[in-house]
Amino acid sequence: VQLVESGGGSVQAGGSLKLSCTGPTYMFKNCAVGWFRQFPGKERELVSSIRKDGTTTYTDDVKGRFIISRDDVKGVMTLEMNNLKTEDTAVYTCSAGKRKLACVWNYWGQGTQVTVS
Numbered sequence: 813v814q815l816v817e818s819g820g821g822s823v824q825a826g827g828s829l830k831l832s833c834t835g836p837t838y839m840f841k842n843c844a845v846g847w848f849r850q851f852p853g854k855e856r857e858l859v860s861s862i863r864k865d866g867t868t869t870y871t872d873d874v875k876g877r878f879i880i881s882r883d884d885v886k887g888v889m890t891l892e893m894n895n896l897k898t899e900d901t902a903v904y905t906c907s908a909g910k911r912k913l914a915c916v917w918n919y920w921g922q923g924t925q926v927t928v929s
Contacts, residue, residue: 825897830890845857847861857871878891879894898929900926
């Protein structure tokens with residue numbers, strides 16, 4: 813059992829996409845959930861996260877353009893991506909944390925390709 817992303821695809825620069833990630837609700841009960849992306853030949857990086865109290869984080873280059881949300885009752889998280897740039901092209905993967913000594917990224921989706929041209 814894992815998380816499942818949807819909503820990726822191809823879009824022109826300046827356009828928008830909304831990624832969704834669904835999974836068992838127990839994966840959403842622990843702590844933070846978030847979105848990562850991976851550029852070719854690069855390490856996966858955290859794009860955005862949202863804690864259970866609603867506190868959000870965004871990497872600098874997506875601030876003001878991306879919006880993360882979560883619905884723990886439905887077991888859904890989303891990433892609304894606006895004013896997309898060619899440099900946003902990457903594989904986007906959702907993740908949910910599991911609380912151990914701290915919140916650790918524990919559950920993962922398979923990834924969805926976002927291509928901006």
